[in-house]
Each structure stands twice: as C-alpha cells, then as structure tokens.
Amino acid sequence: MAEPIDRRTALAGLMGGGMLLAGCDRIASTSAFDHAVGGARALTFHSQRALIADGRLAREFTPADISTRFHANGSTDPDDAIYRAHVDSGFRHWQLVVDGLVHRPLRLSLAQLARLPQRTQITRHDCVEGWSAIAQWQGVPLGLVLAHAGLMPDARYIVFHCADRLGGDVYYESIDLVDGFHPQTILAHRMNGQPLAVAHGAPLRLRVERQLGYKHAKYVMRIELVAGLDRIGGGRGGYWEDRRNYDWYAGI
Amino acid sequence: MTAQRPDQTRQRHGVMVRAWHWLNAVALAVMLMSGLAIFNAHPRLYWGQTGTWGDPAWLQIGSSGDKGLLLVGERMFDTSGWLGLWTDSEGRTQQWATPGWATLPARYDLALARNWHLLFAWVMVLAWLVYVLHGWWRGHFRGDLGVRSDQLRPRALWLALRAHFGLTALRALATGEYNSLQRLSYLAVIFGLIPLMILTGLSMSPGVNAALPWLPELFGGRQSARSLHFLTMTGLLLFVVLHLVMVLLAGPFRLTRSMITGGVQGDG
Numbered sequence: 001m002a003e004p005i006d007r008r009t010a011l012a013g014l015m016g017g018g019m020l021l022a023g024c025d026r027i028a029s030t031s032a033f034d035h036a037v038g039g040a041r042a043l044t045f046h047s048q049r050a051l052i053a054d055g056r057l058a059r060e061f062t063p064a065d066i067s068t069r070f071h072a073n074g075s076t077d078p079d080d081a082i083y084r085a086h087v088d089s090g091f092r093h094w095q096l097v098v099d100g101l102v103h104r105p106l107r108l109s110l111a112q113l114a115r116l117p118q119r120t121q122i123t124r125h126d127c128v129e130g131w132s133a134i135a136q137w138q139g140v141p142l143g144l145v146l147a148h149a150g151l152m153p154d155a156r157y158i159v160f161h162c163a164d165r166l167g168g169d170v171y172y173e174s175i176d177l178v179d180g181f182h183p184q185t186i187l188a189h190r191m192n193g194q195p196l197a198v199a200h201g202a203p204l205r206l207r208v209e210r211q212l213g214y215k216h217a218k219y220v221m222r223i224e225l226v227a228g229l230d231r232i233g234g235g236r237g238g239y240w241e242d243r244r245n246y247d248w249y250a251g252i
Numbered sequence: 253m254t255a256q257r258p259d260q261t262r263q264r265h266g267v268m269v270r271a272w273h274w275l276n277a278v279a280l281a282v283m284l285m286s287g288l289a290i291f292n293a294h295p296r297l298y299w300g301q302t303g304t305w306g307d308p309a310w311l312q313i314g315s316s317g318d319k320g321l322l323l324v325g326e327r328m329f330d331t332s333g334w335l336g337l338w339t340d341s342e343g344r345t346q347q348w349a350t351p352g353w354a355t356l357p358a359r360y361d362l363a364l365a366r367n368w369h370l371l372f373a374w375v376m377v378l379a380w381l382v383y384v385l386h387g388w389w390r391g392h393f394r395g396d397l398g399v400r401s402d403q404l405r406p407r408a409l410w411l412a413l414r415a416h417f418g419l420t421a422l423r424a425l426a427t428g429e430y431n432s433l434q435r436l437s438y439l440a441v442i443f444g445l446i447p448l449m450i451l452t453g454l455s456m457s458p459g460v461n462a463a464l465p466w467l468p469e470l471f472g473g474r475q476s477a478r479s480l481h482f483l484t485m486t487g488l489l490l491f492v493v494l495h496l497v498m499v500l501l502a503g504p505f506r507l508t509r510s511m512i513t514g515g516v517q518g519d520g
Binding site: 025044048069132133247 | 282290293303305306307356357358361362363364366368370373374457458460462463465474
C-alpha cells in the first residue's frame with residue numbers, strides 16, 4: 001500500500017507550515033494566549049515559591065570564581081542632568097529616598113548606608129539573554145532598611161525608581177516582600193571590592209539573587225512601598241514588564 | 253481481562269500514545285522555534301559556570317561584512333543566508349543568529365519567545381509525566397517498547413538496522429510491532445533526551461538553582477547546562493527528522509491515519 005508523495009502534497013505541506021507560522025502570531029495576540037501565559041507564570045511562581053519560600057539561598061562562590069568580564073547591560077551611562085551632577089560630585093550629596101507605605105520615611109546618604117551592617121556575597125548574575133558572570137557584591141540588606149522605615153500593614157511590594165531612562169522612560173522595577181526580606185537581597189554599593197562603577201549602577205543597585213538580571217535595578221534613587229503595582233508605571237511592575245511583557249517574577 | 257472487540261483486532265496505538273504523540277509534535281515545534289528565538293538574544297555557548305560577551309565561546313553565530321558566520325571551536329563556516337546573516341520575508345537583510353522562518357515569533361522579541369517557551373515547557377513536562385506514569389501503569393514500556401537482552405547483540409541490531417534500508421522491508425516494518433531499533437530510539441527519547449531537556453532547562457533558572465543547587469553542577473555549571481540544552485535539542489531534532497523520513501518512506505498517509513485513529517495491529 002504505497003503512495004507517492006506528489007507535488008500537491010508537498011505544496012500543501014509547505015503552505016500548512018507557512019500558515020502555522022502566521023497563525024502563531026495571531027494566536028499570540030489573543031486574550032486566550034495571554035490567559036495561558038498568565039497561567040504558566042502563576043504555575044512557575046507558586047511552584048518555585050513552594051521550593052524556596054523557606055529563605056533558600058542562591059549559591060555563593062569563592063573569590064577564585066569571580067569573572068574577569070562582567071558585561072554591563074541596559075543603561076551604562078545615564079544622561080539625566082541631576083544624576084550627572086551626582087557623578088561629578090562623587091555622590092556626596094546623593095541620598096536614597098525610602099517612602100510610600102512606611103511609618104518613617106528615610107533619606108540615606110551613601111556614608112550612612114555604608115555605616116549600616118553590611119553583607120558581602122559572591123554570586124552568579126544570570127541575564128535573561130542567556131549569559132552569566134560571577135561578581136562579589138557588598139551592600140546593606142534591604143530588609144534592614146525596610147525594618148528601619150517600618151512597613152505599614154498594607155505594604156505588599158517594593159518599587160525601585162531609578163535614575164536612568166531607556167527610550168525616554170524612567171527605569172523601575174519591583175519585588176514582593178518575600179524577596180525584599182530575603183537575606184541575599186541587598187542594596188549593593190561595592191562590586192568586587194571597588195565602589196560600584198557607573199556602568200554597573202553607581203551609586204546603588206539592587207541584588208535580588210534568585211531572579212534574572214533585569215530585576216536587579218541599577219541607579220536606585222528611591223524605594224517606594226506600595227499596596228499594589230497597578231498605579232506604578234504601566235502597571236505591570238517594571239520597565240521591561242510594561243513595555244515588552246517580560247515576566248514580573250523572573251525566577252526562570 | 254478486557255473485553256475483546258468483536259472483530260478480534262487490537263489497536264496499534266493506544267489513545268494515550270496518540271494523544272501524547274500529537275501534543276508533543278506541537279509542543280516540540282513550539283519549544284524548538286521559541287528556543288531558537290531566545291538563543292538569538294545571545295548566540296554564544298560556553299562551558300562551565302559563566303560566560304558573557306568577550307569570553308571564549310565554543311560555538312557562536314555572527315556576521316562579518318556581508319557574510320553570516322558560524323564558529324565551532326577553531327573552525328569557521330560561511331552560513332550566509334542561513335545563520336548570522338539572512339534575508340527576511342520582506343527582503344531586508346537581518347543579522348540575528350537564526351532566521352525568522354525558524355523562530356517563534358519570526359521577528360526578534362525575547363519576551364514573547366520566552367512566553368511561548370515557558371508556557372509550552374509546562375505543557376511538555378506535564379504531558380510527559382502523565383504519559384510516563386500511564387505507560388508504567390499499563391505496561392506500555394515493557395510491552396510495546398521493551399527490549400530483550402538478546403535483541404541487543406550486535407548481530408541482532410545489525411539485522412534490525414538492515415530492515416530500514418529497503419523500501420519493501422521498511423513498509424513491512426511499519427505494520428507490526430516495533431523492532432528493537434525503533435524501541436531503543438523511542439526509549440532514548442522518552443527516558444533520555446526529554447528528561448535531559450527538562451533538567452538542563454531547569455538548571456538555567458535562578459529560582460530552581462536556589463532550590464536545587466546541585467542541579468546545574470550535575471552538568472558542570474549553568475553555562476554548560478545551557479550548552480547541553482542546545483545539544484540535546486539538536487539530538488531531538490535529529491530524531492524528529494529521521495522519524496519523519498521513515499514515515500514518509502514507509503507510507504505517510506497510512507501511518508498518519510493510524511496515529512490518529514489508532515489503526516489495527518498488523519496493518520500499520
């Protein structure tokens with residue numbers, strides 16, 4: 001029972017393939033696809049949280065593992081006038097603002113941050129693009145700063161407002177309280193034993209070690225505690241989340 | 253004892269095998285194409301824990317002037333039109349590593365590619381779990397796919413391989429039970445390549461890394477796991493191509509029909 005593959009069949013196959021490709025774009029723009037993606041994200045988030053909710057640490061490495069190259073992605077030299085002035089004065093007048101749903105809004109200088117208890121960790125940075133690099137980070141545990149400010153009962157998310165603009169819009173990111181109070185979540189001001197370079201987010205960047213690189217906001221100017229993310233930026237919790245529909249939870 | 257159908261025939265493919273086959277066909281295509289789209293964000297592969305722009309890569313795709321280039325170790329291949337430099341459907345020259353006809357979506361969109369990839373990753377993982385548990389429970393792996401030790405002798409394997417060479421023999425092969433080579437390759441996919449794909453994929457997740465720090469180390473670090481994810485994909489792709497060639501040669505309509513309706517044992 002043999003059947004030859006005729007030209008019509010081959011053509012139909014090719015056309016089918018082409019229609020499938022065009023169809024995928026159409027599927028991706030439906031709300032059913034959005035719902036399915038939302039479901040998969042929730043599945044990922046909840047299963048990962050079930051695995052690491054108990055404060056599980058990201059692996060820490062030894063000084064010998066530190067990478068010689070650490071690619072700087074996103075903004076590498078913000079051109080905001082106020083930020084430039086801070087760079088020129090060595091961040092002497094720079095202050096981190098902590099406000100929103102807190103009992104005691106704070107303004108912390110770099111010197112004050114450096115006097116708070118520090119954490120130093122050597123961790124691997126995994127970019128959403130696929131590359132990885134290991135560096136040593138020193139900074140203040142975010143949980144400590146939050147404890148100083150005192151969270152109001154309805155505070156649920158921590159928003160990081162940054163000095164850099166990409167395509168005209170200010171960069172921002174957000175995490176929830178589980179990651180906010182995780183011991184490895186620090187506001188880093190030193191990298192590999194040196195003050196943080198401008199390309200890597202001077203004077204202060206977030207390290208949230210159990211998530212991908214774009215969550216590690218650079219050039220952090222203000223930390224705002226909020227009850228929900230819908231009124232911040234485009235409402236999805238971050239610059240890339242708003243513009244390109246990146247995952248807000250970037251544990252994968 | 254299950255009731256025999258009146259005509260005393262047995263289906264060649266159980267409903268679970270058929271459902272999994274077609275779900276997998278779709279899921280694999282989506283995973284492969286969205287995976288290539290993700291790869292375009294950083295078309296370089298490394299061994300070890302780390303690797304970024306400027307670090308030595310064992311494989312990289314790029315372009316130089318009007319040439320698309322693939323570098324594997326020290327060797328360089330001109331891949332213009334296919335990899336590194338190609339023309340899109342509107343006639344524009346593009347320099348992304350893999351061409352638009354092979355990626356999902358066709359234009360560069362890392363976030364959308366990740367959405368496709370991570371959605372169908374769940375589909376694949378859950379479907380694989382259901383299929384494997386069901387197969388164990390119903391004896392599918394022992395019965396349809398089980399291999400006896402005497403079938404693994406070189407001479408027996410050689411005879412099984414020879415059965416793939418002639419068209420008549422190949423068509424005869426596609427009617428009865430699977431021969432040892434078919435069984436071995438299906439088992440290698442089900443218990444080798446697919447689990448390896450899942451585990452190397454999970455090794456790239458920083459969340460999973462915190463939960464199971466030994467997992468990426470199993471493969472020699474995160475970037476090694478990423479390389480193995482890519483190589484395992486190549487293995488799966490090779491299986492799919494061979495599988496499709498065999499089906500095309502042995503009777504595509506009959507075999508496709510039996511994978512849809514279940515077919516009749518002894519008749520494809």
